[in-house]
Amino acid sequence: MKKFIPIAEPLFDGNELKYLTDCIETGWISSIGSYVTRFETEFASYIGCKYGVAVHTGTAALHLALAALRVGPGDEVIIPDLTFAATANAVLYTGARPVLVDVEKDTWNIRPEAIRQAITDRTKAVIPVHLYGHPCDMDEIMKVAREHGLFVIEDAAEAHGAEYKGKRVGSFGTISCFSFFGNKTITTGEGGICLSDDEALLERIAKLRDHGMNKDKKYWHDEAGFNYRMTNLQAAVGVAQLERIDWFVNRKREIARLYNQYLADVKNIVLPMEKDWAKNTYWMYTFLLKTGQSQISRDDLIDALKREGIDSRPVFYPLHSMPPYEVAGRFVNAEAISEAGLSLPSSPTLRKEEIREIAEVLKRQVKGR
Numbered sequence: 325m326k327k328f329i330p331i332a333e334p335l336f337d338g339n340e341l342k343y344l345t346d347c348i349e350t351g352w353i354s355s356i357g358s359y360v361t362r363f364e365t366e367f368a369s370y371i372g373c374k375y376g377v378a379v380h381t382g383t384a385a386l387h388l389a390l391a392a393l394r395v396g397p398g399d400e401v402i403i404p405d406l407t408f409a410a411t412a413n414a415v416l417y418t419g420a421r422p423v424l425v426d427v428e429k430d431t432w433n434i435r436p437e438a439i440r441q442a443i444t445d446r447t448k449a450v451i452p453v454h455l456y457g458h459p460c461d462m463d464e465i466m467k468v469a470r471e472h473g474l475f476v477i478e479d480a481a482e483a484h485g486a487e488y489k490g491k492r493v494g495s496f497g498t499i500s501c502f503s504f505f506g507n508k509t510i511t512t513g514e515g516g517i518c519l520s521d522d523e524a525l526l527e528r529i530a531k532l533r534d535h536g537m538n539k540d541k542k543y544w545h546d547e548a549g550f551n552y553r554m555t556n557l558q559a560a561v562g563v564a565q566l567e568r569i570d571w572f573v574n575r576k577r578e579i580a581r582l583y584n585q586y587l588a589d590v591k592n593i594v595l596p597m598e599k600d601w602a603k604n605t606y607w608m609y610t611f612l613l614k615t616g617q618s619q620i621s622r623d624d625l626i627d628a629l630k631r632e633g634i635d636s637r638p639v640f641y642p643l644h645s646m647p648p649y650e651v652a653g654r655f656v657n658a659e660a661i662s663e664a665g666l667s668l669p670s671s672p673t674l675r676k677e678e679i680r681e682i683a684e685v686l687k688r689q690v691k692g693r
């Protein structure tokens with residue numbers, strides 16, 4: 325294979341350029357502008373929430389959600405051991421302690437029972453992460469949260485359009501957060517959003533996004549906030565992407581269907597799963613290489629694919645194994661998934677031929693040793 329197939333590349337074949345040009349021509353390039361409001365309203369409505377506040381990254385969305393709920397020093401926030409570090413970093417920014425728990429073996433998402441076991445008097449919130457586009461078991465999580473009076477902040481950065489029992493993820497928690505980084509299902513370059521049905525809470529998030537400034541009294545700061553605003557330029561791209569979100573989500577599912585089909589007979593791998601109550605939107609197509617049974621290690625497979633012009637990514641390291649979040653103890657499922665997991669190219673631009681070629685190369689590497 326001659327050309328290099330990246331793990332993810334964005335696709336801008338809708339109104340992105342038109343709306344961006346509109347921003348430039350009208351001069352509305354900063355954070356005041358009609359596209360920001362449109363993006364907030366339309367994305368909230370797509371997910372099934374009443375309100376949205378757009379911010380400049382998904383990490384900022386998580387931080388603001390926690391700050392708005394007044395999570396701070398002395399508090400504990402339960403998060404999965406297996407997630408991108410932003411989930412934990414946002415908790416650390418507030419001065420609270422992230423409490424790590426193990427994930428489920430099959431969905432790779434936080435285990436509701438593990439949440440229950442980790443609750444203490446200090447627990448204030450839980451952040452379920454819909455990893456790689458597979459929804460968490462929200463009924464169970466909401467039940468535990470209700471029983472213990474916890475806030476639920478959904479980290480849906482990787483799960484645009486995913487559904488739990490027919491309802492879109494991001495519509496269950498007290499607040500939900502999404503990312504629109506360049507590799508996400510729809511993108512604004514960098515970007516994020518907080519969604520909620522609680523108007524007062526979202527007003528507080530909007531205030532904290534803008535330095536804590538009182539919205540009725542210019543330059544009067546009720547508290548020290550942040551500058552986490554999304555620009556009208558980002559939102560212009562977002563509005564255009566959102567017009568085609570169903571197409572993007574269907575593409576992700578089609579890419580997964582093709583990989584599943586081409587890789588179905590490979591014995592040494594575990595294909596990504598979809599619970600019968602779930603709509604997985606396969607943000608990154610990710611599978612497990614069965615340790616011990618395959619002749620090639622996961623990391624050698626990454627190198628072998630690279631030599632053939634195919635980009636891939638290992639699954640995240642378990643948080644507990646890295647210095648900023650280190651804790652003792654075993655997180656058996658997170659460790660096993662992290663060691664064996666590999667993501668394959670998942671761009672909306674991928675052609676069927678390319679997916680078949682990638683699968684062929686992978687099969688040769690996994691089988692032929």
Ligand SMILES: Cc1ncc(COP(=O)(O)O)c(C=O)c1O
Nearest residue numbers: 381382383408410481503504505
């Ligand atoms: C699970 C998860 N949470 C949070 C983030 C943070 O989003 P951002 O990169 O937009 O800050 C990401 C992605 O990058 C993510 O994958």
